[in-house]
Amino acid sequence: MKQEEKIKIVIQELEKLYPEAPLALRYRSAFELLVAVILSAQCTDERVNRVTEKLFEKYRSPQDFLNVPVEELEEDIRPTGFYRNKARALRECCHKLMREFGGEIPRDINQITKLPGVGRKTAAMVLGNAYGLNLGIAVDTHVRRVVQRLELTREKKNVDKIEQELMALVPQEKWTWFSNALILFGRHICQARKPKCGECPFREWCPSPDKVV
DNA sequence: CTCCCGATAT
DNA sequence: ATATCAGGAG
Numbered sequence: 001m002k003q004e005e006k007i008k009i010v011i012q013e014l015e016k017l018y019p020e021a022p023l024a025l026r027y028r029s030a031f032e033l034l035v036a037v038i039l040s041a042q043c044t045d046e047r048v049n050r051v052t053e054k055l056f057e058k059y060r061s062p063q064d065f066l067n068v069p070v071e072e073l074e075e076d077i078r079p080t081g082f083y084r085n086k087a088r089a090l091r092e093c094c095h096k097l098m099r100e101f102g103g104e105i106p107r108d109i110n111q112i113t114k115l116p117g118v119g120r121k122t123a124a125m126v127l128g129n130a131y132g133l134n135l136g137i138a139v140d141t142h143v144r145r146v147v148q149r150l151e152l153t154r155e156k157k158n159v160d161k162i163e164q165e166l167m168a169l170v171p172q173e174k175w176t177w178f179s180n181a182l183i184l185f186g187r188h189i190c191q192a193r194k195p196k197c198g199e200c201p202f203r204e205w206c207p208s209p210d211k212v213v
Numbered sequence: 214c215t216c217c218c219g220a221t222a223t
Numbered sequence: 224a225t226a227t228c229a230g231g232a233g
Contacts, residue, residue: 025229041230047220048229081219082230089231119231140229159230183229192227193223 001205006152007169013201014181021180023129025049030105030130032056037122038089039080051080062094062103089117109135120163128176137170138179139163142186149190149208 014021024045027033032052040048055076059065065073074087093115097103105126106112112123124136137143139159147153147162152169155161170178189196197203197210 023229037229038231040228042218042228044220044228079219081228082217083219085217085231117231121230125229138229141227142229187229 003152003169006150006205010150010152010202011170011174011178014178014185017201018181018184021177021184023125023180026052027130028056030126031062033130034093034105034118034122034126035059035090037125038093038117039077039086041082041086043080043082047079051077062097065090065094066098086117092116093118105130107131107133120160124163124176124179128179132176134172134175137163137166137175138183139166140179140183141192142183142190143179145192146182146186146190149195149206150202151207 023033025033025036025040026049027036035055036048036052039051058076070087070091073090074083077083077086077090080086096115097105101111107127109123109127112118112127113120118126120136121138121140124138127133127135128138139162143166144159144162147166148156153162153165155165166178167175189199195210197206200206203209
């Protein structure tokens with residue numbers, strides 16, 4: 001089956017499964033979403049939400065992150081793991097936001113990606129969901145696993161390359177929805193450990209049924 | 214490629 | 224015990 005044929009079916013079925021495909025992360029602004037996505041690395045959304053519920057009461061603006069010792073911030077985000085890296089990233093990110101962007105999240109994919117701790121995945125997710133801008137496709141561990149299993153790509157490790165290939169296949173106005181939906185699909189059906197191939201709408205032609213990639 | 218790192222599923 | 228979870232930097 002050709003890539004164009006596959007992607008058409010995938011989009012069609014995902015639209016049935018997840019017509020809205022909302023994020024599970026809770027946030028009230030682009031800034032809160034940026035913080036939440038940075039915290040979500042190697043961590044479930046549920047735990048991020050538990051942490052941010054209190055965190056966003058205490059830290060309401062980028063400046064607030066600069067007003068406490070980094071050790072205090074580390075303690076406030078500890079349950080999300082990688083807390084030293086994340087605390088430093090948040091701090092430097094907020095510093096740059098204040099110094100170069102007037103405390104606002106830039107709406108440009110190349111500028112937002114220059115923020116410390118913000119890669120393509122975080123950038124695409126924030127711009128897409130907070131601003132409705134389809135400027136990239138968030139290729140996280142779920143998206144990567146699903147497109148590899150379906151062989152929508154042959155690329156194994158380079159997520160930037162996978163993103164380029166997907167952007168060429170998916171209509172731009174669907175980019176944000178597509179990554180959100182694929183993430184939900186990867187979480188609930190095409191899981192890493194015990195994929196629910198019995199519930200999968202692609203099982204008839206999936207090259208990787210019941211095996212772990 | 215390695216490191217960062219806690220919580221949960223298997 | 225081990226793999227994995229909404230990654231990014233050096």
